């Protein structure tokens with residue numbers, strides 16, 4: 547399997563507090579990398595550094611050229627990034643939010659496929675209501691719907707606490723979705739306080755519990 551990213555000797559200090567140092571990791575295509583650690587350990591900071599959204603982390607990081615050429619950059623393409631807070635525009639409907647995410651990737655997705663992805667995350671009947679009228683878990687589902695579009699050009703998911711606000715059934719469904727994406731060759735880098743049970747999950751502990 548292709549080695550997608552190599553990071554060496556990453557170091558991060560915040561307010562004179564070292565979050566992590568000498569942190570090295572390789573990310574291989576098809577694996578699920580689960581970054582774990584207590585609150586404030588630096589998981590989000592590390593995740594954002596890996597995709598170029600944060601520069602407070604020092605050290606060497608390189609992505610395989612097949613990935614970097616296709617856009618592993620803050621303005622990039624070819625991966626879904628779900629931030630800790632669901633990036634949902636509250637004045638727009640779930641359908642409009644999903645269409646916007648797709649447009650950002652210049653992907654060609656039919657409207658029935660958008661409706662199907664929203665149904666997959668349990669938002670059937672809520673496609674056309676303003677997102678501000680949805681519950682926290684439903685708003686999270688709007689953000690998650692993009693994972694169900696199966697865009698062939700998206701080979702990497704970067705997920706920051708994707709299980710937040712989800713009910714038990716939705717957590718289980720998302721676990722299965724993540725697993726099957728990896729089984730099909732997709733790569734997942736995620737943070738979560740929720741334990742994953744997939745055999746190919748590689749845990750990376752940072753912070754006090756490391």
Ligand SMILES: Nc1ncnc2c1ncn2[C@@H]1O[C@H](COP(=O)(O)OP(=O)(O)OP(=O)(O)O)[C@@H](O)[C@H]1O
Pocket residue numbers: 560561565583584585586587588589590591592
């Ligand atoms: N913009 C910032 N400026 C200064 N300090 C920051 C900033 N963002 C985060 N931090 C600090 O960096 C530390 C790590 O934050 P981070 O969000 O990466 O932790 P985390 O491991 O993801 O935590 P949680 O499990 O609570 O989500 C925290 O102590 C936080 O206060």
